[in-house]
Each structure stands twice: as structure tokens, then as C-alpha cells.
Amino acid sequence: MLRLLTYLAESDAGLRADAVAARLGKSPSTAYNLLDTLVREGFVVHGADGAYRLTADANALVPPVSATAARLPTGLDGILDTLFERTHKRVYLAAAQSGRVIIPLARGRQGMPRIPGLGARIGENAHALALGKVALSLLDDAGIDRYARAGLRAFTPKTITDPDRLRTQLAAIRGGAVAFDAEEFREDFCCLAAPVLNVRGQAVAALGISMSARCFELERAELTEALCEVALQASVVLGVPEIPEDRRVLEPRAGANLRSATATSSDISIGEEVAS
Template sequence: MARQFSSTVQSVERAIAILKSFSQEKPERGVNELSRELGLHKSTVSRLMITLERGGLLSRNLETERYRLGVDLIGMAAQVVSYMDVRQVARPFLRQLAETCQETVNLSVLDAGQIVNLEQFVPPAYQVRNIGWVGRRMCPHCTAAGKVLLAYLAQGELDRILLAGLERFTPHTITDPHGLQQELMQVRKQGYAVSQEELEEGLNVVAAPIYDHTGQVTASVSVAGPAYRVTPELFPELAARLMDATAKISERLGYGKG
């Protein structure tokens, strides 16, 4: 049965369909069979597969002229696997932090210049406004988790994010690139970041980095709560608990064992 494609991103949808057609049962695919399976002209399938090959997403068997998934997909898949590994390793520590701090704890990563929450643990005694943020995307400059991850970016990557502009969310949001860079220097110096009502008024957050086996900062853990509970006076104590937890998570991810 021919597959229906929308006209707006037709070539992309067709390329995705080709990539998804590969499986353990069908590790190699040919132009003719995919043409029949997808209901596309052979020349269209051929052009797309050649393009995917040039991009490293497909690899051609020179003997059979059939295609397999390319090695460049390994690097992409590794990023997803690393997220899943971090989640699995971090969960017990996140749960313990939420219980000991009695505040909401989040695990976050930087993806395409935005912060994404992968996990969240909320102590049952509290129902605060920042519940249900798993999967939510946020600007990094106004969050403690984002500042942690920005602080350890290569300068070129950081510059690209800064050039996109720093949106204001509250009167406390840092919107000056120089001011943000100064704060990121402080994050690197002290090993943790804070956000004082910068994303939402009334919400304070403290965050610390997680390192992977290569020594790169791969994620951050944050403790968030109402400003009347998570006060600046408590930041050092929360930071110490966070850094103890993230050090243990990092160790289990292989950090410091190379």
C-alpha cells in the first residue's frame, strides 16, 4: 500500500521512512523493494538513498548494491543511550535528594540549545508550581540547570546560544550576555548554579553538573522550590547535597576512572 506524504516536508518524510524501514529482520534494503513498499518511484528512492549515503546515514554494499544503516547513526544513537544511562543511574539519587531536601528534584540535559527535563521527583508533602516538567523545553539562561550546562560548553557553542538572544521571563532574568558570562564563570568556580526567580517569580533553584566517562558535563541535577523555602541562605547547604549526589552519579557513569 502506498504511503501518504504531506507536501510541506515531503523529502524529509520520505527519507525518514527509508531509514525506519531497516530492522534486524531486514538489515539490507534495495531500491526496488523500497520503491514498492513505500509507493515511490525508483528514481526518487535512489536519489534519497544516495543522499543519505553521502550524509553517512546509509552505507552501500558494493557487492549487492543494497544499503545498510550507516556508521554515523552510531554517534546519534549514543547520545540517546547516554541520556537513558544517565536516567537509570541517577534515579535512586534523585529520589533520595527529593526526600532529604523535601523539594522537587529534576534531571536535565541540553538539547538543541534548550534545557529538557528527563526526570522529576517530587516529595509527596509538597505540590508546587513546577510539577510536571518532564519533557518540557526551556531557555537555558534563566534556569540553574541551564547555567550549569552552559558553563561547560565550548565557547563557540555558547556564543551561538547568546547570539540568539536572552529572553526576559521575569524582572530577575539575566538578559545581558556579558552578565551571563560572568555568572557562568562563577558557576565553574564554585561547581554549582542558582536561579533566583529568573524563570518564574517565586521559584528558586540550585543545580550541579553530572560528568560522563569522557569528563564532559552531560546533564545536571537541580533542586527547586518556592522562594520562601529555598532561600539564598539555604543555597550552600543544598549545593553541597547536590554536588555529593552528582559526584556519585558521575562516578557510576565512569567519570574519573580513565
């Protein structure tokens, strides 16, 4: 309900019920129930155009959109819908903003298991998550060293805690391999992730898919193909604009920047689900 209020506060034109369902990762009936409750309580009005909007009183209660909120290139929420339709798995879009790696968008059908302990921010768990590994792969060697020196925490027996092994995997991702974690953050949960590149070949976001360990074993090839195709669609068809450099991502104390090895003046926009 709180997320719904936030989404409505961010949309001057209002949101239709189907858009609310998509953003929350809930069924249309659940979206209608939430919206009807807010209408009955006087927080929301239902316009003649079908869109729902906050009332003036509700607007006064909802905090204004933060200047540090993720700025996502237009259309990436639609790309996430496409990835969900292709894979029928819980999917994520991650972005770097204000010194954090966050997941501002996620999609999943009601009943799909969520990764236990996955919050809205990726930090010290980056080495155990596919989306985090995409972000780490964009750091230079010194940045990776600083991250590793802080300690590679073991979240499960399969977490990579050897810095050299992590560097090898990050080098492969930098070379074009799809990032993955195989029960490294939580047992029986695996993920795949790939960057979304702008027209200059610089990473501006990352797309991810989570699944059970069995699905990872049986469907990895098909899911990898779908992920790469949708990421390419986002990069080429949408012509994603770059997001300005943020020098504090994943290194808030050291002040290092998160960027691709080929970038010179631009950064990425690359973890609990805020839209499911």
C-alpha cells in the same frame, strides 16, 4: 496515566507499585489507584511477582520507545531519589539528547509546587534556569555567543538579559560554582543545579533542586551542600558512563555541540516534569 503507560511500555519486567509512585512523584495510594484502574480496564495485568505489565492489546496502543528518548546511565533514577530524600524539595535530572536539553526524571511529593511554565524541554529559557546554565556553561565561547545573539528573553524582572553578566556567571559555573537561578524564570521560584561527571571528568547529566524564594534565602547553603554531595556520589560511586556527543544541543540551527571545556570527544547528558 499516559506517563504511567509509557513507563510500563519501557519496562519488559514490569513495575511494582512503589516504583510507579517514585517515577510519577505521587503517593503509593495514588499509584495503586491508577494501576487498579488500568487493570480493571484491561490495559494492565498484575503478576504473581507483584509487578504490573501491559497487556498485549495495550502494547499495541502505546507508541514504541523513541530512538531519541534520553539514554540515562543506569542508577541515576536512584540518585534522584537520594537527592529528594536529602532535601525534601522537588528535584530534577536533566539530560542532553537529540539536540535538546530535557528533563526525563523528576521527583516531588504531592502538593509541592511546580515551576509554572517549565516544560520537558529547555531551549530559549536556558539562561533563566539553573539546569540550563549548567548546559550553557559547557558550550565554548562561540556557542555562548550564538545563544546570546538569539536574544536573552526576560521572563521576570530578575532574568539575566546582559550577555556579559551571563558569561561571568557561566564562567563561575565552569570553574566549579553551583549554578542557580533566583526568581529568573518565575517569581518566587529559585533553583540550584550541578553537573554529574563521569570518571573522565566529563559532564553526563545535571541534578537540580527547585524551591521558594524564601527557602532559597534561608536554606541555600544546606541545599547546595546536599546537591554537591549527591552529584559527587553519582560521579564517583556509580562510575557514570559517558553519553555520546550530540552536536546539536541548544543550537539546532547552528549545529554547535554542548560539551565541557576539557572534553575532546564526548558530550554531556544534561527541562515540564515528566515524572512528577
